[in-house]
Amino acid sequence: MSELHSAHNQLEHCITAVKVDRKNNKEYILFVEHIEEPIVVHEDMFIKYRLMKGECLTSSLIAEIIEVNGKYMAYIKAIRYLGTKARSSRQIADYLKRHEFNEEHISHALERLQSDGYVNDEQYAIAFVQSKTRIQGKGRVRIAQDLKNRGISQNAIDMALLQLDEEDEFEAACREAMKKLRNLSGEDREIRRKLQLFLLRKGYTSGLIRKVMHFVENERKSNIDE
Template identity: 35%
Template sequence: MARAIVLRLLTMQARTRRELSDALRRRNVPEEVAESVLDRMAEVGLVNDAQFADAWVESRQQRRQLSRTGLRRELQRKGVERELIEDAVGRVSGEDEQEAARALAEKKLRSVRGLDPQVQRRRIAGALARRGFSGEVIGSVLRELPFGAEDDDSAEAFS
C-alpha cells in the first residue's frame, strides 16, 4: 500500500522525501513501513532531494522569477535539508537573479501601465519584495524601467 501511494504521488510530480513521508503519515502508514519504502525509493533513484532541489531552483527561478531568498524559503517548506538548499540556490548567479527580477518587473509594468509612475514603482517594488529580492536588486531594476523621466530619483529609495 505505501509503495503504491508513493508511486502515485511521484507520477503526478517530483516530491521531496519529507513530502512523501508526510503523505504516508496522513494515510496512517506505520512509520517503519514508510521509512522502508522511502529508503528503497531513494536507492533506486526515485526520491532524491538533491536532484529535486536543483530542478526546483531552475524551474522556479526562471518561470516564477523568484529570488534566491524566495527559492530558499520554498525548499525549506518542502523539507529539503539546508545543505542541499544552499548547494542548489548557490548555482543561481547574481546576474540570473537580476534577470529574473527584471522579467518580473517588466511583466508587472504591463499590468500597471495606466497608473501614475509613482504608483507603478510602488507596485512593482512590492511585487519584487514579495518574491524576496533585495533592495539593491529592486532599485537597480526600477532604474532600468521606462516610467518617465520626471521622477527617476524614487528608485534610489530601494537601493
C-alpha cells in the same frame, strides 16, 4: 510462558475466502480463521506467499506477511505519487501519513526510494530553483522558503542557490517587473512603490530590486523618448 508464546505462533489460521478488492484490482482481501478483520495484501504479496483459499498460516507468518506487505504498499503508493512530478522526502512522508501508513513503513519506503534513485532532495532542490526562477519568476528568498517548507535541509538549499546564475535571476526579475508595470497606473512614486513591493513579495533581495528598478526606469525613459 515461552512455550505458550511458541504454541501461539504455531497456531494455524486457514484462509476461508479470497476476494479481489473492487476499488483496486491489484489488491486482494483475505478472510482468515480466528482473525476478525480481513487482511488486505498487494497482488505481489498474494503471489509471493501463495495466499490461496484453504492455505493455512501460522500466527508468526501472518505477522510477517502484514509487516512486509505494509512496507511494500507504502513503497508502491509513493511510486504512484511520484508519477506526476518530483517530490521531496518530506512531501512523500506527509502523503503516506495522510494515507495512514505507520512511521516504520514510511521510513522503509523512503530508504528504498532513495536507494533506487527515485528520491534525492539535493537534486530536487537544484531543479526546483531553476524551475521557479525561469518559469515562475520567483526570487531566491521566496524559493528558499518554499524549499524549507518542503523539508529540504538548509545545506541542500544553500548548495542549490549557489548554482543559480545571478544574470538569470536578474533577467527573470526584469521580466516580472515589466509585466507587472503594464497593469500599474498613477503617479511615478506610487508606481515605483507598488513595483518594489511586488518584487519583494516575489522573493528578490533588496540589492537586486534596486538594479531592476534602475533597469525599469531606463526602459520607461526609452519608451517616452520614442
